[in-house]
Amino acid sequence: MSAxxxxxxxxxxxxxxxxxxxxxxxxxxxxxxxxxxxxEIPRFPLLVVKNNERMVLKTPATKSAEAKYEFAKNSYNPNYNNSKSTKWSEWREQNVSRGVDTLDYLSGKRIHSRLIEAYKRSI
Structure with missing residues (x-):
């Protein structure tokens, strides 16, 4: 069965x-x-209900409160900000005075021509 x-x-x-x-x-x-x-593979459409492997139970439900869940890993949490793993790069005019050889970039000679062409078609 397919969609x-x-x-x-x-x-x-x-x-x-x-x-x-x-x-x-x-x-x-x-x-x-x-x-x-x-x-087994069914020959008809069905909806599968399963546990979410990205969420774990933090506090079980009680008579007075609902269950509480949390992300199994911080990498699953879209609101988690890990500043240690975030690296920003910014181009500034004063970088030109440092000279091209000292800048952090990859030479066009080391990039495959298909990647360059794909980039040109995307802009």
Whole structure:
């Protein structure tokens, strides 16, 4: 089954909850319909519900509070600012006086011609 062959006029959606490579529960109309093996490929569209590997449980839900989650790694967090890994480069007119040989750049002779042509087509 591919997305191109999906009949979008059919509004019945089958849902499976991922449990790994063992049997996964398949739901239809809110009820368990059957199980599908982790290595089986269905011939119909289905929606897979699974855990997000980028998020981890920080605090479980209680009667008075919802569960709290956090990013498993800071690299997954779009709001995390790691100034140590960020390097900014800026061109200034006074750099010209330092001389071309002392600037941090890659000589055009060391760049493959296909990369140069691709860059020229992109601008």
């Amino acid at each position: 191109e062959k999906w009949d979008i006029s059919n509004n019945r959606i089958v849902i499976v909850s991922e449990a790994g490579n063992t049997e996964n529960t398949v739901y239809g109309n809110g009820e368990e319909v059957y199980y599908i093996g982790g290595n």
